[in-house]
Amino acid sequence: MNPLAIPEIVIRRLPLYLRTLKLLQDQGQSVTSSQEIGDKLGISATQIRKDLSYFGEFGKQGTGYDVRYLQEQLQQILQVDSTWNLALIGAGDLGRAILRYSSFEEGGFSIVAVLDRDRDKIGRRIGKLQVLDIAKLPEVIKEHRIQIAIIAVPTNDAQEVADALVNVGVKAILSYAPIPLSLPAHIRVQHIDPLVGLQSMTYYLDPSQR
Amino acid sequence: MNPLAIPEIVIRRLPLYLRTLKLLQDQGQSVTSSQEIGDKLGISATQIRKDLSYFGEFGKQGTGYDVRYLQEQLQQILQVDSTWNLALIGAGDLGRAILRYSSFEEGGFSIVAVLDRDRDKIGRRIGKLQVLDIAKLPEVIKEHRIQIAIIAVPTNDAQEVADALVNVGVKAILSYAPIPLSLPAHIRVQHIDPLVGLQSMTYYLDPSQR
DNA sequence: TAGATTGTTAATCGATTAACAATC
């Protein structure tokens, strides 16, 4: 339909490029090449150049890419050059691990509220945040202008929580629940499910050694 | 090369079908169709039938698929019809959340050992397991015939841990560290990185509302 | 039988890659 639409598969590779550039920068490297990035990710250099070419020209012939500059450009493209406020639903073990996982901050996200429905958890402190009653969801979302939420509740509650999030205006959901969620088509959903990775690896393993 | 090789993208969809079948079974449904599975996953019915056809014929014309039977068949195909022993490296918040995450057990995996290098964590109990010294890695791997390990250590230690795992014969790694790992080509690696999902969703969000 | 749904073929669509001119 839209001739300028960029394939989603390309968009999904950009965070990998960003992750690799961060690694290179941490190692003190200031210039890189499509070849080098590709080697680290197991992606062809041509593909990386092609992906970048959807958005502009970021390199220099004969030299490569300035690590810092390309990083900034990718952050702008993905709109993570400034911070998104996130709400985290679920203050169990998983929720706590997510809260302490520092990569979110580096990646352009800030978890500004944790909510749970469990009386025992509400009011407890986790890091800098106090666990709020899920009943306060509408106010929290409005106050912090939250468009993205993370679901880290038990499987059985996930669909209900997702529906509630959509009702209060959340536009994108990162779900750790291992079930497919039924949501309106305009809501973006990403799943984190370690089983998908594990079960696709076992296909290739030698069962005789088990 | 191999004319019978099944595309990896197909293999990666099978766990999603399995996940959906489990959901249907939990809801007490005994028969389903490619249409129904597809609707839940946002995948076309044709694609599901095509994917399954790589492995055989599992349905009945006019009726659909027996939920339990198709589940069993997919488990066999993915080799998760019996249990794989896993080692978990890293006993921090993330490691503890992973240990308590029950889906692994349902999915054909059992975490049989947790290891860490931190003196403060070694010896501590998490659920049924006691945290072991990472120095014991070779014995642990051998004793439990472990082919798959989960990395849940700080980013800076991840590559080192991965190298150590490969050295003791681990064949597949599920890494929660947000960096690309450099490993021999024959080692299977899957990454769990929530940033990839988040950063690809923000591309599509309206920044004016931020 | 009529309706539903599978399994499969062939056509289409889209993504990857090979090749190379441009140029630093």
Next chain:
DNA sequence: TAGATTGTTAATCGATTAACAATC
């Protein structure tokens, strides 16, 4: 200048889908 590497085109490759016969 020679060497390196980008950006881009066109060719290739592979994945998805439309269509439909088979059949429960």
